Amino acid sequence: MNAPAQDQTYKLVVNGMTCEHCVASVTEELTEVKDVTNVRVELTKGGESDVFVTSNGPLDIAAAEAAVAEAGYTVVN
Secondary structure (H helix, E strand, C coil), X not given: CCCCCCCEEEEEEEECCCCHHHHHHHHHHXXXXXXXXXXXXXXXXXXXXXXXXXXXXXXXXXXXXXXXXXXXXXXXX
């Protein structure tokens, strides 16, 4: 029997979000990434915002960055 996967949280720094609509767009795109279970954004309007992504397996960073780009923003770390 395999042990259940434990949630892991990753921090992405995203540039350019300015409002709650931006937060919603990034959150929506990131929740589509495989294994992502939660997204939390600490918004810094117009600056670099911290985005905490929780997944129940290793996060595919390239897929997460592509999801952020799909929302119209850029991961800077």
